[in-house]
Amino acid sequence: MIHPSIWRxxxxRYHRDLPPNxxxxxxxxxxxxxxxxNHLLGWSGSRITIPVFGRKGEVLQIRYAKxxxxxxxxxxxxxxVAAETELYGWDxxxxxxxxxxxxxxxxxxLVLEARGFPAVTSTGGAKSFRTEWASVLAGVRRIYICFDRDEAGEEGAKRVQAILPQARIVKLPTEVGSKGDVTDFFVTLGRTRVDFEILLAAAAAEDRPIAAAPPTTRTPRPASKADRHRADWVRKHVSLAEIVENYTELRASGAALVGRCPLHEERSASFTVYPTxxxxxxxxxxxxxDAITFLELKESMSFKAALEALERYHLTHELFGSAA
Known part of the structure; x- marks a missing residue:
């Protein structure tokens, strides 16, 4: 076995030989x-070299890209030859x-790291994540999985999530293509760090119950059965996206819609609507x-006032549609 100092x-040397082109x-x-x-990418004379660093900063092996x-x-x-599957990202x-x-x-x-997103990958491909790495990641508060948009990537992401149940799978938008990846998202599509933050936020929100807002932000919900029934009807029939678009412009980002928050001043788009x-x-x-909460917060309405406004909106919308 070659000593890590030799690989270093x-x-x-490969890094020094990296040609300008x-x-x-x-x-x-x-x-x-x-x-x-920083990552000592280099050139072997025929391939791009990628050193894989270990837990102590030593070079464990070198990968060779076309x-x-x-x-x-x-x-x-x-x-x-004989290199083991390793985690690329111990540093x-x-x-x-x-x-x-x-x-x-x-x-x-490296594309993710360059944009400020701490990232790791397995050197063995989509389905090679090792179970023993789970203990190392146990102390990380939020874990995301973002694999390629192909069958191997989808299966690999599910496999990693089975090892790390707390992890959330990030879904790249269809615009990256059937085999698109992180590089396509940022380079081919020209998406930004904020755009990727939105994808992370959407992944984190998957299957998460809507948290209650602080008591000072809106009127407590009524307990009457009739009001609950009316509220359920509104949630089912009134499009939140249509309501929000009266206040801010929304654009598609994967399965979600995003825009600047109409509830506070901001420069970037952090307001996300989940149509499904x-x-x-x-x-x-x-x-x-939901839509009721949105009107309560935006227009300082009571629950009943917001509920009635949304019912009137739906009725007016239906009548207008019928007349057209």
Whole structure:
């Protein structure tokens, strides 16, 4: 077995040999110079080299990615002979991040890191995440899984979630393509850090009950059976998105709709509507709920006033539609 210090020397030599055209290629793939240098990406003479660092900062192995002009059927990334599947990202975990994104592929990991998202990946592909890594990730507060939009990626994400039940699967939008990945999201589509934050927020909100707002923000809900029945009817028949669009512009982001929060001043879009559940959550001010809650907060209405307003809105909308 080659000593890690020798691999370190090899990695540093490859990094020094990185030609300008390959550096530009990496830049074009969403990996800036700072990330290239921090992670010692290099050039073997025929392939891009990616050193895999261990828990103590030692170089455990080197991965070899295809050159941009290589059109052969050779594997995209090769490992050295007898190399074990390893976690690429021990250096990030050593910083004790509060959240982590488990992604698919070394380049995707670096694209995320370059945009401020702590990330790790397995060197063995979508289905190679090892169960013993779960204990290392146990101290991370929020764990996300963002694999490629293909069958292997979907199966791999579910496998990781089975190992880490607290993790949430991030769904890339259909615009990335049937085999799209993190790099496609940021580079091909030109999406931003804020756009990815919205995807993380949507994943975190999956199957999570709507939290009650502080008592000072709205009138307590009535307990009468009749009012509960009316409220349930409104939640089912009145589109929250239509109501919100009277106050702010919404745009599609995956299965959700996002826009600037109409409940507080903000520069970025942190207000998210989930049409399938007909509820909202603002990841800026923390407001959340249904259409009734939205009107209570936005218009300072009582529960009954908001309920009646939404019933009138639905009736007017239906009559207008019939007349048209």
């Amino acid at each position: 020397g090899v990695a540093e 390959i550096r530009r290629y990496l830049n074009d793939r969403g990996i800036p110079d700072k990330t290239v240098d 050159a941009p002009d290589d059109t052969s059927d050779a594997p995209k990334v090769l490992s050295q 990030t975990l050593a910083q004790h991040p509060k959240r982590i994104v488990i992604c698919e592929g070394e380049f995707d990991r 559940k007909n509820n909202f959550h603002c990841y800026g001010c923390g407001a959340n709920g």
